[in-house]
Amino acid sequence: MADSYEIRRFRAADKGTPDYAHGTDWIQAVGFGFHDTRRNDEFVDKIMAMYRQDDRELTGVYQTAHVAPHSLGANVPVATFGTLRKDMNVGYGRQLRTHMVTAVTVRGTHRRQGILRRMMTEDLAAAKADGLAVAALTASEGSIYGRFGYGVATFERSIKVDTGARFRLRHAATGRVEIADRKVLLDLAPEVFERVHRHTPGSIVRQDAYRQTVSGVCGRDGAEDEAIKCALHYDASGSVDGYVSYKFAGWDTKPYTIELVDLVAATNSAYLELWQFLGSIDLIERVSWAEAPADDPLAWALEDPRCIESSDHRDMLWLRVLDTGKTLAARRYSADGALILGISDALGLAGGTFRVEVSGGEANVTEAPAGSEADLSLDVADLGSVYLGAVCPVTLKAAGLITEHTPGAALKARLMFAVERPAHCLTHF
Numbered sequence: 001m002a003d004s005y006e007i008r009r010f011r012a013a014d015k016g017t018p019d020y021a022h023g024t025d026w027i028q029a030v031g032f033g034f035h036d037t038r039r040n041d042e043f044v045d046k047i048m049a050m051y052r053q054d055d056r057e058l059t060g061v062y063q064t065a066h067v068a069p070h071s072l073g074a075n076v077p078v079a080t081f082g083t084l085r086k087d088m089n090v091g092y093g094r095q096l097r098t099h100m101v102t103a104v105t106v107r108g109t110h111r112r113q114g115i116l117r118r119m120m121t122e123d124l125a126a127a128k129a130d131g132l133a134v135a136a137l138t139a140s141e142g143s144i145y146g147r148f149g150y151g152v153a154t155f156e157r158s159i160k161v162d163t164g165a166r167f168r169l170r171h172a173a174t175g176r177v178e179i180a181d182r183k184v185l186l187d188l189a190p191e192v193f194e195r196v197h198r199h200t201p202g203s204i205v206r207q208d209a210y211r212q213t214v215s216g217v218c219g220r221d222g223a224e225d226e227a228i229k230c231a232l233h234y235d236a237s238g239s240v241d242g243y244v245s246y247k248f249a250g251w252d253t254k255p256y257t258i259e260l261v262d263l264v265a266a267t268n269s270a271y272l273e274l275w276q277f278l279g280s281i282d283l284i285e286r287v288s289w290a291e292a293p294a295d296d297p298l299a300w301a302l303e304d305p306r307c308i309e310s311s312d313h314r315d316m317l318w319l320r321v322l323d324t325g326k327t328l329a330a331r332r333y334s335a336d337g338a339l340i341l342g343i344s345d346a347l348g349l350a351g352g353t354f355r356v357e358v359s360g361g362e363a364n365v366t367e368a369p370a371g372s373e374a375d376l377s378l379d380v381a382d383l384g385s386v387y388l389g390a391v392c393p394v395t396l397k398a399a400g401l402i403t404e405h406t407p408g409a410a411l412k413a414r415l416m417f418a419v420e421r422p423a424h425c426l427t428h429f
């Protein structure tokens, strides 16, 4: 990256403080980078308040030398990079503090000069120095982040569900569903999500924006989103244990469709009963969901699984291991045994040879003595991929990414890294 740029880091700040103006310019630059309409002041205030809730760190890259006359001023960053830290469920309810990377943009007129590379490498090193074991992101394109050691760890897909006559679920309801005012989700959504988070490997605690969006309090343009509707699921004792936030796609969309904004259910019954409700809405023939789990009990509970038309099966959460020993030790494992993993890392953060010895599901992780032969050799990106049990080491071996030195070691790793239920991340950031 040329000397004509300077990197500045600051926190989302209160209105009236000097960093507030920096933050405002930064937010507008992010919007520009993602081709959004320019945000009005009121919306920027809301975004900043949410950023403060998350205690985000904002990184901006600024021009220090010549700024072309009439172009955006030196106060507007040419590149942005945001981070926040929340817990990730790494299986069996274990939590690992995770460095979440978001809002990565480089202005088109300054691209391909190494600005992203510098922001990313400095940020990952700083997160490691702070004691964080793992970083995560959700990617706009699949080809950007592997070079920095990120690997795909969970997946999602888009579904369209035919809720016409053939929609029938093999499930006897144990609770009930009621319509509610969308705004109740401002408080209820985080409570229900917390329960889901505790039992879902791959789940990351949500940023403040989620409750605002799913309740329609802050829509995509910053205004109240009056189109949002909400239904709650109550368990047999009358407690709310699930919700769905959704919109009607309008009378011009045929078949008549409901689009899910968010569906969060803390029990298996709540999940299926929310689907029973969605399948029962009069005049509606289709429910579409752009963020459905890849491994979905709905498909198995339906009498006719072909009610689901699935498309765009895609990467969701990407993990970047920063400290291999800490990351491996944070997990509980599904099978006992010992494995020696040889990890390579082009950025020099997490490489080495590690011995994982699991007994009763608990791991003892040590650096292997010099000269030890690894059972498996893999890149740090592939370690990120297999970590939550959603990517099979045997498949990565077949793809030529993992090298197996001890016959059967990839299958052994698959059994050891398996988690108690399908890994799924419900948090986009």
Ligand SMILES: CC(=O)SCCNC(=O)CCNC(=O)[C@H](O)C(C)(C)COP(=O)(O)OP(=O)(O)OC[C@H]1O[C@@H](n2cnc3c(N)ncnc32)[C@H](O)[C@@H]1OP(=O)(O)O
Residues within 6 Å of the ligand: 033, 034, 101, 102, 103, 104, 105, 106, 107, 110, 111, 112, 113, 114, 115, 116, 117, 118, 137, 138, 139, 140, 141, 143, 144, 147
């Ligand atoms: C976590 C998130 O926020 S995801 C959102 C990512 N942001 C976007 O998609 C917004 C639009 N795109 C952009 O703003 C920019 O093009 C960025 C951020 C993707 C890349 O920024 P740049 O400063 O141009 O990247 P930089 O010059 O540092 O390139 C670093 C490396 O990535 C590669 N690269 C950069 N962008 C891409 C891309 N879109 N696809 C494939 N490779 C890419 C470069 O070739 C380079 O490779 P090398 O170091 O091996 O030679």
